[in-house]
Amino acid sequence: MKKTVLIAATLLLISSPTFAGKMAMPTDMPASYEAECASCHMAYPPALLSQQSWKNVMSSLSKHFGTDASLDSKTQNDITIWLLKNATTRQKYSETAPENRITKTSWFIRKHDEVRSEVWKRASIKSPANCGACHIDAANGVFSEKNIKIPAK
Ligand code: HEC
Ligand code: HEC
Numbered sequence: 001m002k003k004t005v006l007i008a009a010t011l012l013l014i015s016s017p018t019f020a021g022k023m024a025m026p027t028d029m030p031a032s033y034e035a036e037c038a039s040c041h042m043a044y045p046p047a048l049l050s051q052q053s054w055k056n057v058m059s060s061l062s063k064h065f066g067t068d069a070s071l072d073s074k075t076q077n078d079i080t081i082w083l084l085k086n087a088t089t090r091q092k093y094s095e096t097a098p099e100n101r102i103t104k105t106s107w108f109i110r111k112h113d114e115v116r117s118e119v120w121k122r123a124s125i126k127s128p129a130n131c132g133a134c135h136i137d138a139a140n141g142v143f144s145e146k147n148i149k150i151p152a153k
């Protein structure tokens with residue numbers, strides 16, 4: 001019985017293509033995304049959120065996580081169109097993110113359940129949204145296990 005469960009779990013792991021091991025930035029990224037959405041944090045790859053979640057993020061920029069990230073309407077429109085075009089389409093990951101946060105989605109919580117709460121608070125990490133603190137190649141959209149280094153402090 002136990003063995004069956006183990007085999008099933010192993011098969012599941014093998015068959016699910018490494019979700020998000022790699023989430024490269026789509027090549028048609030508008031320059032405004034880097035300029036406007038990567039000054040306070042990394043440029044999050046669009047595949048990290050669903051269309052509805054990106055709509056929610058982009059329609060509330062004046063109240064953006066305690067800060068004002070408003071844009072002129074053309075820039076806002078360009079970025080929104082691109083984010084929606086490249087949002088995740090995989091049903092499993094397409095939930096509407098609570099509080100518009102990648103870090104509150106159930107897949108994120110599941111993938112990070114081994115990270116102890118004390119670790120998130122370390123000075124060089126500070127927030128789960130600070131992907132690059134641990135995923136050393138996050139800027140290139142690489143989140144695979146081999147490219148993780150959790151800072152000791
Ligand atoms: C003025 C600074 C600033 C700008 C500009 C900005 N953000 Fe943010 N953003 C924040 C802060 C602060 C947080 C919360 C970070 C945290 O909790 O550690 C955040 C969080 C986020 C999150 C959620 C991260 C999580 O917890 O999963 C998303 C998604 C996001 N921003 C997208 C964008 C997009 C898209 C743009 C460009 C339109 C943008 N941000 C521009 C400051 C900014
Ligand atoms: C405290 C360090 C830390 C931070 C910060 C962090 N992660 Fe992770 N992440 C991990 C660890 C540890 C794993 C689990 C690796 C494993 O054993 O599979 C992981 C796993 C993942 C996976 C699954 C990789 C795979 O191959 O299945 C994704 C995707 C991911 N993280 C994305 C993110 C994103 C996006 C952010 C920022 C919004 C983030 N992580 C922030 C440490 C972190």
